[in-house]
Amino acid sequence: MIPIEFYLVLSAFMFITGVVGVLTRKNAIIVFMSIELMLNAANLSFVTFSSFLGNNIGQLFVFFVMTVAAAESAVGLAIIIALFRNKLTINIDEINILKW
Amino acid sequence: MIQLIYLTVLLPFAGFLLNGIFGSKIKNEKVIGWIGSGTIGLSFLIVVGAFFETLAFPVEQRQHIITLFNWLSVGSLNVSIAYQVDQLSLTMALIVTGVGFIIHVYSIGYMHGDKGFWRFFAYLNLFIFAMMNLILADNFVLLFLGWEGVGLCSYLLIGFWYDRKFEKSTTSDAAKKAFIVNRIGDFGFLLGMFLIFLTFNSLNFNEVFTRANALNISTTVYSFIAIFLFIGATGKSAQIPLFVWLPDAMAGPTPVSALIHAATMVTAGVYMVARCSIIFASAPAIMTVVAVIGLVTALFAATIGLVQNDIKKVLAYSTVSQLGYMFLAMGVGAFSAGIFHVMTHAFFKALLFLGAGSVIHGMHDQQDIQKYGGLKKYMPTTYKTFLVAAIAISGIPPLSGFFSKDEILWSAYANAGFIYWFIGVVTALLTAFYMFRLLNLTFEGKHRFDVQHIHPHESPNLMTIPLIVLAVLSVLGGFIGIPEIFSGEHGNNFHGWLEPIFANAQVRLAQYGSHTHFEEILLMVLSVVGAAASIFFARHVYLKNQKIAEHTASKFKGIYKILFNKYYVDEAYDKAIVQPIYKTSESLLWKITDVKLIDGLVNGTASVIDFVSGKIRKIQTGVAQTYAVVMMLGIVAALFWIIYSL
Amino acid sequence: MITLQIILFSVFAFIAVVTSILVVTRKNPIISALFLVLNFAALAGIYLLLNAQFIAVVQVIVYAGAIMVLFLFVIMLLRPEYEKNFFEENPKMKWLALTVGVVVFFQLIYTIFFGKLSAAIHQNMAKSVEIGTIESIGRGLFTTYLIPFEAAGFLLLAAAIGALVLAKKHFD
Numbered sequence: 001m002i003p004i005e006f007y008l009v010l011s012a013f014m015f016i017t018g019v020v021g022v023l024t025r026k027n028a029i030i031v032f033m034s035i036e037l038m039l040n041a042a043n044l045s046f047v048t049f050s051s052f053l054g055n056n057i058g059q060l061f062v063f064f065v066m067t068v069a070a071a072e073s074a075v076g077l078a079i080i081i082a083l084f085r086n087k088l089t090i091n092i093d094e095i096n097i098l099k100w
Numbered sequence: 101m102i103q104l105i106y107l108t109v110l111l112p113f114a115g116f117l118l119n120g121i122f123g124s125k126i127k128n129e130k131v132i133g134w135i136g137s138g139t140i141g142l143s144f145l146i147v148v149g150a151f152f153e154t155l156a157f158p159v160e161q162r163q164h165i166i167t168l169f170n171w172l173s174v175g176s177l178n179v180s181i182a183y184q185v186d187q188l189s190l191t192m193a194l195i196v197t198g199v200g201f202i203i204h205v206y207s208i209g210y211m212h213g214d215k216g217f218w219r220f221f222a223y224l225n226l227f228i229f230a231m232m233n234l235i236l237a238d239n240f241v242l243l244f245l246g247w248e249g250v251g252l253c254s255y256l257l258i259g260f261w262y263d264r265k266f267e268k269s270t271t272s273d274a275a276k277k278a279f280i281v282n283r284i285g286d287f288g289f290l291l292g293m294f295l296i297f298l299t300f301n302s303l304n305f306n307e308v309f310t311r312a313n314a315l316n317i318s319t320t321v322y323s324f325i326a327i328f329l330f331i332g333a334t335g336k337s338a339q340i341p342l343f344v345w346l347p348d349a350m351a352g353p354t355p356v357s358a359l360i361h362a363a364t365m366v367t368a369g370v371y372m373v374a375r376c377s378i379i380f381a382s383a384p385a386i387m388t389v390v391a392v393i394g395l396v397t398a399l400f401a402a403t404i405g406l407v408q409n410d411i412k413k414v415l416a417y418s419t420v421s422q423l424g425y426m427f428l429a430m431g432v433g434a435f436s437a438g439i440f441h442v443m444t445h446a447f448f449k450a451l452l453f454l455g456a457g458s459v460i461h462g463m464h465d466q467q468d469i470q471k472y473g474g475l476k477k478y479m480p481t482t483y484k485t486f487l488v489a490a491i492a493i494s495g496i497p498p499l500s501g502f503f504s505k506d507e508i509l510w511s512a513y514a515n516a517g518f519i520y521w522f523i524g525v526v527t528a529l530l531t532a533f534y535m536f537r538l539l540n541l542t543f544e545g546k547h548r549f550d551v552q553h554i555h556p557h558e559s560p561n562l563m564t565i566p567l568i569v570l571a572v573l574s575v576l577g578g579f580i581g582i583p584e585i586f587s588g589e590h591g592n593n594f595h596g597w598l599e600p601i602f603a604n605a606q607v608r609l610a611q612y613g614s615h616t617h618f619e620e621i622l623l624m625v626l627s628v629v630g631a632a633a634s635i636f637f638a639r640h641v642y643l644k645n646q647k648i649a650e651h652t653a654s655k656f657k658g659i660y661k662i663l664f665n666k667y668y669v670d671e672a673y674d675k676a677i678v679q680p681i682y683k684t685s686e687s688l689l690w691k692i693t694d695v696k697l698i699d700g701l702v703n704g705t706a707s708v709i710d711f712v713s714g715k716i717r718k719i720q721t722g723v724a725q726t727y728a729v730v731m732m733l734g735i736v737a738a739l740f741w742i743i744y745s746l
Numbered sequence: 747m748i749t750l751q752i753i754l755f756s757v758f759a760f761i762a763v764v765t766s767i768l769v770v771t772r773k774n775p776i777i778s779a780l781f782l783v784l785n786f787a788a789l790a791g792i793y794l795l796l797n798a799q800f801i802a803v804v805q806v807i808v809y810a811g812a813i814m815v816l817f818l819f820v821i822m823l824l825r826p827e828y829e830k831n832f833f834e835e836n837p838k839m840k841w842l843a844l845t846v847g848v849v850v851f852f853q854l855i856y857t858i859f860f861g862k863l864s865a866a867i868h869q870n871m872a873k874s875v876e877i878g879t880i881e882s883i884g885r886g887l888f889t890t891y892l893i894p895f896e897a898a899g900f901l902l903l904a905a906a907i908g909a910l911v912l913a914k915k916h917f918d
Binding site: 001002005006007008009010012013014015016017018019020021023024025027029030032033034036042043044047048050051052054055056057059060062063064066067068069070071072073074075077078079080081082084087090093 | 751752755759762763766767769770775778781783785786789791792793795796797798802804805808809812813816817820821823824826839840843844846847848849850853854859860873874877878879882883886887889896898901902904905906908910912913
Binding site: 351726729732733735736739740742745746 | 789791842843846847849853854856857860862899
């Protein structure tokens with residue numbers, strides 16, 4: 001039997017890695033991938049609790065999270081494409097018109 | 101009619117609104133003039149009705165309070181817009197509306213052709229509104245409202261011809277002087293009101309006076325209250341030291357001088373002292389102050405009036421002098437005598453001013469009496485009425501001035517002492533002298549102007565009929581106040597009418613022994629003889645032998661110069677008070693406080709905000725990751741809080 | 747004692763950790779994407795260890811199979827230039843981000859270990875097998891949670907249309 005803490009620590013670590021990726025990378029697509037990493041960490045946490053508590057609500061929620069993640073990545077990548085067409089770059093630092 | 105007394109206040113206000121809002125559109129002068137006069141006439145009728153109604157009541161029930169609505173209700177301060185109809189306020193109201201109506205009618209003729217005709221009547225009506233509020237008020241706050249209101253109207257009306265020059269400055273300067281000097285007096289009045297509220301916990305007349313009668317309060321408190329109230333009175337009624345505005349107020353049109361600065365506004369101070377008689381009676385030291393200041397002012401102003409050459413200036417100083425008499429009366433405890441003199445003075449002084457206006461009108465705005473002379477054949481009615489008024493003010497029986505002035509002088513002798521009477525009589529002699537000097541130089545003798553080019557003419561009926569009415573009143577007005585020695589057991593009617601008002605005050609005052617009828621008659625005869633002698637002397641000097649006047653002037657050149665320059669009082673005030681305030685304001689208040697401090701504060705705040713926001717705006721970098729970092733910092737904080745609560 | 751479960755868990759967890767770090771730190775986006783696929787596969791394995799069969803399969807199909815393919819398509823379409831070294835640009839911000847990350851990680855660890863997790867929480871083997879099946883999830887989806895299910899469908903429709911509109915070329 002693996003204690004619950006191991007799963008949760010793993011989930012936390014993946015989450016933090018995703019956060020660091022979002023905050024530091026300059027390439028927009030890498031940022032998106034880090035976001036997916038964060039979502040997966042959350043999914044892992046849900047499934048862990050669902051399994052340990054004997055309730056399938058967690059897994060149902062994971063189902064919906066995946067749906068939303070899929071939709072979001074589709075739209076997000078479409079936006080990146082549109083952005084690329086206009087600015088010819090996907091470096092986040094150069095997409096900064098909404099500033100002082 | 102008593103219940104409708106508030107209409108006497110509202111009707112003039114309605115007249116003000118009508119003439120003020122629509123006056124410039126109404127092209128017909130008669131309509132404007134009759135709207136203005138009609139409201140006052142209606143008010144007069146209502147007051148007369150109320151007067152007769154009050155007469156029908158027994159003496160103890162002659163006070164009625166008509167409340168309109170509750171104005172202020174804060175803690176123990178309860179002030180309503182309420183009007184008190186009793187003997188004193190009815191007397192004043194009769195004078196104000198009666199003489200006011202006459203002067204309004206006169207103004208229709210005098211101000212004919214003026215481009216501000218409608219404005220004049222609007223302001224006059226506003227003035228009557230404020231004055232009625234002052235007289236009929238049943239509490240100090242409403243009285244003060246009227247007090248300030250008449251001050252405002254005085255300012256508006258003195259500066260009526262705002263584009264004219266006046267002596268060394270403009271009419272607006274004269275108006276400002278009046279307002280500012282009045283304000284200084286009002287400060288004293290306010291302090292008095294505050295003290296009254298502190299002591300009696302109310303500002304309603306009835307409440308204050310019943311408490312003053314019943315409670316035992318130290319004389320010091322009464323003295324302070326009385327002196328502050330009196331300072332207000334000196335401001336409004338032009339006594340020493342705040343009289344300087346009244347001669348300058350002659351910059352306004354003559355009907356204004358007649359109404360405001362002779363008959364009504366300047367008597368507001370006298371009325372206030374009469375109303376607060378019990379407070380003054382409880383402070384004997386201040387009564388002496390009042391009497392002395394009144395007396396000194398009377399003498400002082402009379403001496404200045406002796407040598408002035410502007411017809412209105414002479415009358416202005418005469419007003420200051422007669423007001424001094426009224427305060428002398430108040431100061432020696434003869435309150436009803438003072439009010440009596442208010443009434444008779446209103447008659448003959450208004451008549452004098454209106455007559456002067458008639459002369460000025462006829463001589464095409466020439467006011468220097470050195471350029472008059474021999475006008476009686478051109479303006480007979482004006483001459484005759486002016487003569488009546490001059491006789492009245494000199495105190496010759498049986499005209500009204502004799503009865504009122506004589507009562508004051510007798511009360512001064514009986515209650516205060518010989519010296520008061522003596523100086524009063526000297527002033528009366530001077531009054532007779534300068535009045536007849538004025539009359540003779542203006543109407544009698546030879547012409548001192550170019551008859552070919554200047555054609556003086558009599559004034560139209562609209563101006564002369566009011567003169568005649570006032571002359572009749574000046575002659576007959578004294579008979580309601582005939583002293584006891586003549587009217588036997590009926591007693592002095594006027595005195596009896598007003599007696600209940602002053603009863604409590606008279607009780608407070610100790611009577612200084614009794615005097616015989618013989619003394620009274622003797623003194624009366626002395627003053628009449630002296631006045632008559634003055635008149636003849638004036639006639640002799642100014643008609644027969646003018647050399648005497650010039651000789652005296654050159655012999656006493658120094659004194660003449662001082663008198664002619666009004667004892668240099670204005671210059672002294674200017675040097676001592678006005679210039680320092682001006683310099684301080686300029687250097688300290690303007691350059692330092694206003695420019696550096698206040699502007700610095702306001703601009704400084706703006707520039708600080710500018711600076712800080714210039715730094716803060718850099719937070720919005722536009723890069724989403726920066727915002728994400730900040731969000732994570734927030735999450736760190738939140739997690740710390742969760743951990744802390746675990 | 748060393749059971750098969752523990753070995754499997756260690757392997758999968760190790761792969762997950764390593765690949766997640768590599769995703770975030772590589773310069774070449776394609777390499778990052780491929781490592782992410784590997785990460786998802788490892789996660790699917792961990793789901794199986796938790797008896798969540800349906801979720802494991804869906805993870806592989808949807809995430810690794812659809813989403814990552816989409817990512818790879820877009821990367822190859824746009825051909826972004828390689829990023830510079832991790833700490834070269836704006837080192838201050840990167841240090842701040844790392845610090846924040848580490849702090850949050852330790853906070854989470856603290857919460858996990860010293861929070862009020864019931865000590866008696868054990869894996870309920872029999873029950874978890876039962877609830878991880880397709881039948882159980884399907885029953886939940888189509889009865890109790892029908893409305894969210896339909897809403898998810900709408901969401902996907904909206905996303906599809908949105909992606910279409912945003913990314914198409916404009917024919918003027």
